[in-house]
Amino acid sequence: VSSMQPANFAKDQKLPLTLSWVPGPSTVSYDLYIWDSTATQPATPFAANLTQVSYVVPKNALTYNKTYKWRIVSKNPCAQTAGPVQSFRIIPLPDLVVSDVQAPATVNSGETITISWKVTNVGPGSTFTDDRWFDGVYFALDTISDFRGSPNWNPSSWSSLTANGRPLLLGKKLRPTALDSGEFYTSSLSFTLPKEYSFPVYVYVITDNEHPNWKILQASVANDTARKKDPVVINLSPTPDLRIDSVVAPVTAFSGSTVNLTYQVKNYGVVTPAGSVWTDSVFYSQNPLWDRNSAIPLMLPKADGSYYPNAVNAHVTDTAQLLPNVTRTKSVNVVIPNYLFGTWFIYVKTNADTKTKLYEGALAENNVNRAQIQVILTPTPKLTINALSVQATAASTTQPFSINWNVHNDGFRDNIEKARGHYFTMGTCRVSCGPNAPSNSICVASSIEKDSVVFGSSYWLDKVYISTDSTGLNTANARLLTEIKHGTQYSGIYAPIITCPANYSRKLNVDNVIEPNGNYPKTAGFNLPSDLAPGKYYIYVHTNAAKDVFEYPGTPQIERSASITIERPDVVVSSIAAPSNSTGGQTITIAYNVTNNGLGSVFNHVRKDQLYSSNFPAFDASATLLSTKTVSETIGAGSTVPQSFSYQLPPSTSGARYFYVVTNFDSSFRETAYTNNRSTAAATLVMAAVPSDLTVTSVQLPDTV
Incomplete structure (x- = not known):
């Protein structure tokens, strides 16, 4: 090689x-x-x-x-x-060593501390030019801490009681450049101590504090971690201590009225931090001892004087610093709910909102005081039913039925949290003319000259039931037929009134005002349920069933009708006919009559009939379903109505065929009997269709192609 x-x-x-x-x-x-x-x-x-x-x-x-x-x-x-x-x-490898971990010996909670450290490369080699690593800074509760697991990242949830051996990660600092052999760098990190800390902590710094898969190459990692020798002692900082010194409320008030509360907040601790915000909240309760679980927020009155719905919880927000031993007097208007009466306690809690809560440490639970108030119940309506009539005393299932009743107010007006109505005296006013108006035009529009404010409309719901029980309404065995509304829900909520040009005309929210001795007649129409069993029934009307109108003592007002005898129908296929002879491929008509043999009528109700075909004169499981038809019609007791099916015989059919009709096969309405809904057989003798015989008699082709 x-x-x-x-x-x-x-x-x-x-x-x-x-x-x-x-x-x-x-x-x-x-x-x-x-x-x-x-x-x-x-x-x-x-x-x-x-x-x-x-x-x-x-x-x-x-x-x-x-x-x-x-x-x-x-x-x-x-x-x-x-x-x-x-x-x-x-290549020789680096070896990073952490040393000189510095932090204050003693600090107060809430302060920002600075932690510094030194990292030296004592190895023979340099870190690679593309190496990047992080130094992690931790709090731990002991000198032998385990950093192998996941640390706690949330300072607010970490304390001497909740740490469970897990260190708290304060933060990480990036080392963005390489470090040659023998070189070092210093770094620091600032951390704001939670206000509730009050215990000693040890400060640890770990260099190259990454997952093993992302660590840089080193000769050793044994000296990547260092600790400040002595713990940092964290002392609890002095805090503000807000208290409600007094609450002044009227001695008595009517339910539904707006009252003014005056109270004093005093700071028994240190000055509140600059820029801090806290909120005072107002509650009512019958418990003379403060219990947030039983205390209910009071509401602020709305700008238009109304109260429902979506009223805002009564509160006062404070952003100004409060010096030690300084008292601040505040006031707020609140609405006493219109269903209260008796002895109640109005509580004011300062620094109550957890979202903007000012830190008071252990002194946060002494910030409530109360005033006692005697609430006098504003007289309420008493809605009763003084008349109830029904359409008939004998009826049938499926029958359209109507009832009439009258709701009478035996009590007083309805307070309904200060809902108001208006009668307007109308006039005219000059308004700007449109861009296409002739020059020197004078344009006018309707205006409101006078607004007469009165009690506003009320809303409530009457429920109509049918039951076999003559002793009283029991919703467990009664059936709800319909619900009838009086007035419009939340009709007291409307856009601000504009006088010119007027955005309302003549009246507003006065269509259903509850007056003393007022009458409120109603009519309800409904179909009697198709599945009622035959028997004697009663109609019940329950007025103000959902208690939309507050009444005291609020005894349910229910009226019962005279008895109504309700019967069911009994429909049968009284006759059926088909052509005596037919041919395959022919469309034939199977005519049949449906007779109501029951005591009750059918009133324009859906009915489903089925047509079957069979090879046998007795109906059995071999019969084939050919068609289903849906009709809506009235069949009086003892009456008969004609119906028919059209059916095309298959061309290959021959011999005797038998047809059957089953009426109301799925019990769309209930009957007194169901075994008599199938007809007898209607027979037709079918002659097979003559087959077609197609022949080609000539073929035409062009002379040239």
Whole structure:
């Protein structure tokens, strides 16, 4: 062989290393020998019977910073020839050492500390020019910490109680350039301590702090980690201590009214940090001891004086610094819900919002105070049903049915959280003319001259049920027939009123105002369910069933109708007919009559009939389903309606064929009996169709093509 590469005496060779050569004549295979330059050539080749003219020495096959000799022996079946001996030296590796880890001996929580360290390359070689690595900085709770697992990355969740042996990664710093043998660099990292830290920690620095697959080549990794000898003692910083010193509320208030609260916040701790934000929240509860689980947020009144829905929780946000021992007086308007009465407690909690919470440490749980208030229930409506009439006292399943009832208010007006109505006195006002108006035009539009504010509309729901129980409504055994709305839900929510040009006309939100002694008649129409069993039934109407209107004491107001006797139909195929004779291929009509033998009628209800064909005069499993038809029609009790099927006989059919019709086969409506829905047989004698006999009588071709 010749031209062996790398060249003889080559230095700083990296692994993996490619060895190559130019072959001699008549060579079949090669043996490669590699050995320590201070030793003799071994008898066993490093790699034997190679058929290529190159070989890659694996990464871990040779020792770094050492000289090796190598040669190639060329072979064929007749002889072998040893090539020349050359040498190369594997590159020396770096060895990074961390030292001089510096950090403050004592710090306060919440402060930002700086940690510095030094990294020196004590190895014989330099890091590669394209090497990049990170130095990781950690907190640990002991002097023998295990960094093999995943560290904690979240300072807020790491403490002396939750660490469980896992160090906390403070951050990593990139070393972007190579480091020659004997050189060093210094680096530092700043870290802001969580405000709740109050325990000693050890500071560790690990150089080349990467996953093993991404580490740089070093002579050793044993000294990649260093620790500050003594721990950093973290003391808990003094914190603000916000407290509610007093809450002043009216002694009494009506439910649904807006009241003003005045309260005082005092800082018993250090000054609140500049730029900090905290929020005070307001709650109500019947518990004289603060319990957030039983306390309910109060709401702010809306700009238009309404309260429902989507009102905002009552709160006061503070952004100004509060000095030690300084008191700040605040006030806020809140709405007392319209269903409250009795003795209640209004609580004000300062620094209550967890999203903008000011850190108070162990002093965060003393920031609530309360005022007692006697809530007087604003008189409420009492919606009753004083009349209920039904269309008839005898009816059938599927029958359209109607009822009428009247809701009477035996109580007072509906407060519904200050929903308001408006009666407008209309007028005109001058407005800007359009671009196409003639010059000197005067343009006018409707305007609102006067807005008379009154009680607004209410919304509630009446539910209509049918039941066999005459003793009272039990929804477990009753069926809901329909729901009837009074008014429009959330009709008290509307765009701001504009006077010129007017965006409303004459009235707004007054279509269903609950007045004392007011009457609210309603009518409901529905179809009696098709699957009701025959028997005696009652219609029940439950007004304000969902309690959309607040009533006190809120006893359910339900009215029952007189009894209604409901019957089912019983449809049968009373007759069926088919042509006595027919021919294969012919379309025939099978006519049949459906008779209702039941006491109940069918009212324009869907019915599905099926047509079957058989070779036998008695219906059995061999019968073939030919067609299904769907009709919607009325069949009175004792009445008959005609129907028919059209069917084309297959041309090959011959002999007697029998047809059957099954009416209401899927019980689209329930009947008193189901065994009588199939007809008797209608027979036709079919003569086979005469086969066609096609013949070619002439063929025409063009004279030329």
